[in-house]
Amino acid sequence: KAGVTQTPRYLIKTRGQQVTLSCSPISGHRSVSWYQQTPGQGLQFLFEYFSETQRNKGNFPGRFSGRQFSNSRSEMNVSTLELGDSALYLCASLEGLAGGPGELFFGEGSRLTVL
């Protein structure tokens, strides 16, 4: 079974631009969540999608948005980039069966640098 795939792996943008990151979850997994990882801050939860619906959202400004497609693939978008958006963005999937145990399976991340 293929793992979680994130593209692109690395990208450089300038302030004010926008960026779209893509995530393909493990086959059969319906829940996809996104995390921002910065040094010293650990992983900060951005949002979670399940069956094309955003089910949970973290405390991030509206510049951060996402969506999920019918095949469970997900994209996140950051508009009007700021220097502080430089981070490793991690996508994670799980089967999405609420109420049961289940670990997150992570992709290798998309490392965004904003200049």
Next chain:
Amino acid sequence: AQKITQTQPGMFVQEKEAVTLDCTYDTSDQSYGLFWYKQPSSGEMIFLIYQGSYDEQNATEGRYSLNFQKARKSANLVISASQLGDSAMYFCAMRMGMDTGNQFYFGTGTSLTVIP
């Protein structure tokens, strides 16, 4: 308020020795899950071990065990017989809202270095 606290930014351990990585959590939920992940320098997050809030026995997975003390709200990771390949960042995480979604809270991590 921090839901997951890892108070050890960095730890050192001699090869073949055991090490304990601390984690405390904060929740008023009765149903939650506790996880530990390892992140080597390559960046991928690797699941290590899980403990459910209703599990009475401490979880074990090979050389990893989770010392779960519910009343103290702690979920420490114990790595026995440390190996050089254990050098990595370790993150404690809590899954909440298990009936309405999958929201995970992560600590800031502990950097473990295994010394030969």
